[in-house]
Amino acid sequence: MRDPISRDAQLVLDLASTLRHDGAGQVADDLTDPAGLTAWVHAHPHTLPGAGRHTADPHALTAVRDLRGAVRTLFAHAVRPARPSPADGARLLPVPEALRRLNEAAARTPTVPVLAWDEGGEPVVGRRPVPDGEDQLTAVLARAAIAFLAGPERERLRACHAPRCVRYFLKEHPRQEWCKPSCGNRARVARHHERHRRTG
Template sequence: MGFLTGEPLALDLINTRAHTPSGVIDALDTAESFESWLAEQGDRLAPLSSPPTAADLAAVRVLRRHVAEAVEQVRQGARPSPDAVEALNRAVRAAPPYPVATWDGARLIADIRRDGDERDRLLARLAEAAVELLTDPDVVKVRGCEGPHCTMRFLPAHPRRRWCSPALCGNRVRVARYHQRHNG
């Protein structure tokens, strides 16, 4: 579907809704698009055992709004709203992680488990990722794409990064500059 992925999980969540030069995309509009986004996050999020319900999508959209609000405030050096912080904490508390000892056939290993239903576990993991980002000193480096009308957020590995993706907005900006210089 073209979602920007590979950023910290909290930013990937925020980027599930974005205005791009191609139009508005939202991975939380339909169960199918959300399942596609979850599949892209397969190394970080467990897939759901059944298609997400309207209530599941609504809960993730609410969490996304709180995460986006908090990230925007914190990256600008402001205090996040108490409502956003409480929403994150409430989601994490609904399915907190805990270690359990498991015998793997040769030795004891520590596994991380969560109680709660699938939606609670998903929301808890997303909220936990947001807390990790919001408490990381690098959160102030989160940037918005400089592409026209693009609202994607990213954490640049290089300080000169300006676009969500060189293939998306970066290429469009370079092509537009080329045409402006040569057709000026």
């Protein structure tokens, strides 16, 4: 049975997956310009506030790319002692720097107190982000990353080591080794060719 993936986990995995294999032996980056970030945000209308109205600028692009670097560093840290994604070998930040970036990004959107008082209950004060803050996108992504990394789903995080894959994924069943079946097929074909090369 497949374990469900929380919205926070899916969002942060999607952010990490904006670095991907391009099918031709290179790592592609979906966030090379503001238009790429705008398209990515628009593809997440149910998890990002105001996604349909968002138009990224160079400041937002830099902030989200910096956050992504921190997230992928912390993903690599989380999957230890296993190897990180092959895309991250030369890009990893020191863990304290990744934590600093993540925490600073999460703090960028100011919040305001909100009072809730259900009939028959006691008043409860919560917090709500100030709408449309300049850095709200980065803060929402950072908070999703914090929720994921501090939660139980982190234990299922793995790096896919199939040929030409650089993704992180959540392990859904005990025997799962790759992020998707096509990666498993490529890995089996590569092992088969390697065995024949050694014996042939």
